[in-house]
Amino acid sequence: MQLDRGKTRLRALALIALAAFFAGLTADGRYRPLPRLSAAARAESIAGDPEAETLSGDQPTYRVPDGQVINRLTIEPGPAGRTRGMVLTLSDAVLMPGTYLNGRLDADGNYLEEEGSRTTDWFPVDPRGGSLLLTGNFNCAIFAFELSDGTISAFKDDRSFNDTRVTRFNSQTFSTAAIPADARRCRVCYRQGTSDVALPGDRILLYYGAVPQGVGGSGGQTVLDIPDLGTGDRLEYADGVFTLIRDGEGRRLDWTDEAVTGCAQLAVTGDTPGTVRVWTAPAANKGRAAQYGIRYAVKDGLSAGERLGDARRLSFDFRIGKAWANGGGSGFDTAYPWSMMRLCCVSGQADGRLTLYEGDPGFKTDGSAGDVMVEIPLFYVRRIKDAGTEELWITGEPREGYLPAPVFTQGGKLRERVYVSAYNGALKNGALVSASGLYPAVNVPYGELLRAADAGQNGGTEIDYWMISALTCLFSVEAGTLDASSLFPGESALLYFTPGDDRTQRSYIARSDTDSDTILVYSCGVSKQITVGSSLIILPGAWAGLTDENAVRAEVKRRTVGENTIELKLDRKVTVVRDTDAVSNIASRTGKTDGLGYHTGNLSAKTGTVGFKYRGVENLYGSICLMLNRNVWLNDGHVYLNVDGRIVRLNERLPEQRESLKDFAALYANGVREMIYNEDYPLLMLPEKIGGPVYAYYGDYWYNVYDALDRYLVYGGAHDNKRLAGLYQFRAWLQSSTRLPFYGGRLMLLP
Numbered sequence: 001m002q003l004d005r006g007k008t009r010l011r012a013l014a015l016i017a018l019a020a021f022f023a024g025l026t027a028d029g030r031y032r033p034l035p036r037l038s039a040a041a042r043a044e045s046i047a048g049d050p051e052a053e054t055l056s057g058d059q060p061t062y063r064v065p066d067g068q069v070i071n072r073l074t075i076e077p078g079p080a081g082r083t084r085g086m087v088l089t090l091s092d093a094v095l096m097p098g099t100y101l102n103g104r105l106d107a108d109g110n111y112l113e114e115e116g117s118r119t120t121d122w123f124p125v126d127p128r129g130g131s132l133l134l135t136g137n138f139n140c141a142i143f144a145f146e147l148s149d150g151t152i153s154a155f156k157d158d159r160s161f162n163d164t165r166v167t168r169f170n171s172q173t174f175s176t177a178a179i180p181a182d183a184r185r186c187r188v189c190y191r192q193g194t195s196d197v198a199l200p201g202d203r204i205l206l207y208y209g210a211v212p213q214g215v216g217g218s219g220g221q222t223v224l225d226i227p228d229l230g231t232g233d234r235l236e237y238a239d240g241v242f243t244l245i246r247d248g249e250g251r252r253l254d255w256t257d258e259a260v261t262g263c264a265q266l267a268v269t270g271d272t273p274g275t276v277r278v279w280t281a282p283a284a285n286k287g288r289a290a291q292y293g294i295r296y297a298v299k300d301g302l303s304a305g306e307r308l309g310d311a312r313r314l315s316f317d318f319r320i321g322k323a324w325a326n327g328g329g330s331g332f333d334t335a336y337p338w339s340m341m342r343l344c345c346v347s348g349q350a351d352g353r354l355t356l357y358e359g360d361p362g363f364k365t366d367g368s369a370g371d372v373m374v375e376i377p378l379f380y381v382r383r384i385k386d387a388g389t390e391e392l393w394i395t396g397e398p399r400e401g402y403l404p405a406p407v408f409t410q411g412g413k414l415r416e417r418v419y420v421s422a423y424n425g426a427l428k429n430g431a432l433v434s435a436s437g438l439y440p441a442v443n444v445p446y447g448e449l450l451r452a453a454d455a456g457q458n459g460g461t462e463i464d465y466w467m468i469s470a471l472t473c474l475f476s477v478e479a480g481t482l483d484a485s486s487l488f489p490g491e492s493a494l495l496y497f498t499p500g501d502d503r504t505q506r507s508y509i510a511r512s513d514t515d516s517d518t519i520l521v522y523s524c525g526v527s528k529q530i531t532v533g534s535s536l537i538i539l540p541g542a543w544a545g546l547t548d549e550n551a552v553r554a555e556v557k558r559r560t561v562g563e564n565t566i567e568l569k570l571d572r573k574v575t576v577v578r579d580t581d582a583v584s585n586i587a588s589r590t591g592k593t594d595g596l597g598y599h600t601g602n603l604s605a606k607t608g609t610v611g612f613k614y615r616g617v618e619n620l621y622g623s624i625c626l627m628l629n630r631n632v633w634l635n636d637g638h639v640y641l642n643v644d645g646r647i648v649r650l651n652e653r654l655p656e657q658r659e660s661l662k663d664f665a666a667l668y669a670n671g672v673r674e675m676i677y678n679e680d681y682p683l684l685m686l687p688e689k690i691g692g693p694v695y696a697y698y699g700d701y702w703y704n705v706y707d708a709l710d711r712y713l714v715y716g717g718a719h720d721n722k723r724l725a726g727l728y729q730f731r732a733w734l735q736s737s738t739r740l741p742f743y744g745g746r747l748m749l750l751p
Helices: 012-022 039-047 446-454 465-479 543-547 664-668
Strands: 007-010 053-055 061-063 068-076 087-091 103-105 111-113 118-120 131-136 141-147 152-157 174-178 183-191 204-208 221-225 234-238 241-246 249-253 265-269 275-282 291-296 306-309 342-347 354-357 371-377 380-386 389-395 417-421 426-428 431-433 513-522 535-539 553-561 565-577 582-585 612-614 625-627 632-635 638-643 646-653 671-675 687-692 702-704 711-715 730-734 747-749
Touching (some): 053 265, 103 183, 131 183, 141 174, 265 275, 306 389, 371 747, 389 465, 417 465, 465 711, 687 702
Parallel strands (some): 702 730
Antiparallel strands (some): 061 265, 068 234, 087 221, 087 265, 131 174, 141 152, 241 249, 291 306, 291 389, 371 417, 417 747, 513 565, 535 553, 535 582, 553 565, 625 711, 632 638, 632 711, 671 687, 711 730
């Protein structure tokens, strides 16, 4: 079967004569022979370059490192002294071959015919790539690697994939397999006909890596049939030009260099292949003039996007504890505006505001030097919505088709920078603050929270939709995936206490105690969600205790599970605990990610129970739902905007979704499929269509009630939302009196 993909084949033998002819045509159509090139001079310049990578029959595949582009390559006869039937295939970053077979692989990698199942054709791999990643519309993952001696090494991933009936994080959206050191090629069984997992489309993606991210390409290949070479012959590519050298004389070939500039992998085949040497260099950094794009094939249910423009050869990386997820740093660390996002302390009002950056004398995260913020420099965004695809582009300079991210233009003023708090907001002396080591303010009425944000020392306000929009654009282009929950599950699978008649089946205290740093709770399914390192509150039987400043909030240092009880050791002593009390996880104490050693990453590989940060912003989603300021809201499903004091009602009516977070299986099959596009406000991205699996499309949770009330937005998802918490979760729900134990705030500052 043929897969939908781009593929170009250049028949070199037939083109050589034509190239020489057409390249020599003058303006009036007469033929002028091309000047002969100095092969000796070119060979001398190549010989002076650093050591090149070599491909041959023994090492037939080469993966171009992320962030690098090919600037030169040469092809010469190998030990045989000649080449015959040699083919050089240049591929983009998607390795998916052009055909699939109607069958499956067994656990040993043997192919079996089976209607309804799908297995890719063979494709070349480079062991230096480390691992292969499969994502998209698949329900099984069996990797078969053919080794240099012709034997098969197989890996079967036995986990569940893309199954909306499996809640929490037990079903995955991707699978990875380590590439054996002597592997030559691979094929993958990705669909099993006997599975009853419903998939939204047919497309899959295969590429090098350990975690999902955007990839530079969509599966395109250029296949070059290399002219037979003899002793002293050479074909080379340099300075964007292909040249065939025979008998010491060079002649330019009319081959496009586009396949080379976007190439992520080269593979050599043929009856008698020669030796290919490849030189690479870092992709050009254009500074603020660069344009970084991502295209999402939303209609196909793919969460990983295709990197475009200057992002094509870049990759994303982050820390998992002290280790790199993908192997060594994000390529966007040197790309504007990401490169200029800086952690800082901000104190004082506009006429005397002081900003201390991380590393400056006096910088502290405890709040003593001011609110801890992340500075975001001015950038411009372009959004394109076509039939089934979404594109987001970011650049640092004004360009046609781009708009400043709206957060930079609020109040009719173009700002050079804006600030978002590094931490979820905590209350201190009646004001919302951003500092490490504090418990976030929750269960505060919406109106009071807005006033607390306005009461700070720096002229900040509560975070609004347009700041969230800027952060989601930055994340979506850099990470290149809508599946943020697979990269950063966040604190989203912890315990949310609910009362019950059977106390042994809830997280109630099992033993009264005094002056102790150890408490005992009943052991059951819900209480086992409490994990070491999570934040805890002791409740006097009701969530009202959250507003009591004296309520015990603590960190779990150790957990010992017994037959009927769980012993929890806390980081502080509890004066009195009664067997009528209960415990619950709460919004995490701020600053837990401070020691990560990098601006982006997860605290550990634990799924759904530890915090993360993105570019210095801790727990952007998960942990608590953020109550957004009042410049975007819904009424009866219609969107309203406050544009610098002018109220605008959009024609779009967003879908109603009344399902609360109780039936997770139903909601896992009813995620966000598509975002609205309004020509006047193209960067407003709220759900237009729902009904897709949480594992595909935008995937996250949406809540909206059709009534005649102004409903303000809540963002991100709380500590028990599981996969429904994420980059694109929104709820249209808030009114002035709204207060919930998992609703909180975060500061922003528009200088």
